[in-house]
Amino acid sequence: MRLIAVFLWLLACAAQPAAAASSPNLWSLEQQLGALAAGSSADVGIAALDLETGETVSINGEKLFPMASTMKVAVAAAYLQQVDHGRRSLDDWIGGQSAQYLIERMLINSDNPATDKLIRNLGGPSAVQDWVRWHGLRDLRVDRTIAQLLRARRDLWDTRDSATPVAMVELLKRIDSGKVLKPGSRAYLLATMARCKTGKNRMRALLPPGTRVEHKTGTLNGYSSDVGFITLPDGRRLAVAFFARGGSDRPRTIAQAARAVYYGFASLFRPFATRVSAN
Secondary structure: OHHHHHHHHHHHHHHOOOOOOOOHHHHHHHHHHHHHHHHOOOEEEEEEEEOOOOOEEEEOOOOOEEOHHHHHHHHHHHHHHHHHOOOOOOOOEEOOEEHHHHHHHHHHOOOHHHHHHHHHHHOOHHHHHHHHHHOOOOOEOOOOOHHHHHHOOOOOOOOOOEEOHHHHHHHHHHHHHOOOOOHHHHHHHHHHHOOOOOOOOOOOOOOOOOOOEEEEEEEEOOEEEEEEEEEOOOOOEEEEEEEEEOOOOHHHHHHHHHHHHHHHHHOOOOOHHHHHHOO
16 A cells, blocks of 8 residues: 555645745645646746845756747846946947947837847857856756747747746846846846836736836747746745746746745745834
């Protein structure tokens, strides 16, 4: 009987989406996200981190997914770090336009030619990947320009230009920490991501009106993603990554996952006003 029980337990585990270790306080949220991922027609990857407390949750957090245009966050950070070290400027003229214009087109409108101009100026995809490695980021790789990626045969399981949800959240964490960018560049990057116009049916769709979201979407045929920061009512901020490939309900699944993450993390603490009055 014991062997049968163990066998049934192994089958149950195999039926669940793989998850990296989540914080014990978030096991209920992990179960909710696991059920959401299992019920979706898409292959879903999720990771979220409370930047104040370090609490984490993930589903398929160590699984590689295409980055698509979410890699533009790394491109922007790599360029802005050059600005911080005096090697480049937001006023630099690149391909007939200022670097600032290109960064804002890239992050707000997901402009692909603007992205490739910045990548070439930095020294090509290999230079961006060198920047990723220099910061000790693993399971996140930049191999091609956007034009090269779009010209290639579509393969949503290709490990080139991919990242795990956990790796993407680690990139976001390092950007937010101030260890990658100086305060001015960090503030500029986050303010620009807050103006993102794409993906209104994804991360932002089911969050309470007025929630501050700084994010970047990614889209390919059969693939949707959204990564960035969500601010909770008490002021705590979350770094989040939502990837979904295949299926027909990708944006809806991302929106539902973002809502679950928002309320799951928010429920762990008292509202900000209560916390203040108790001090």
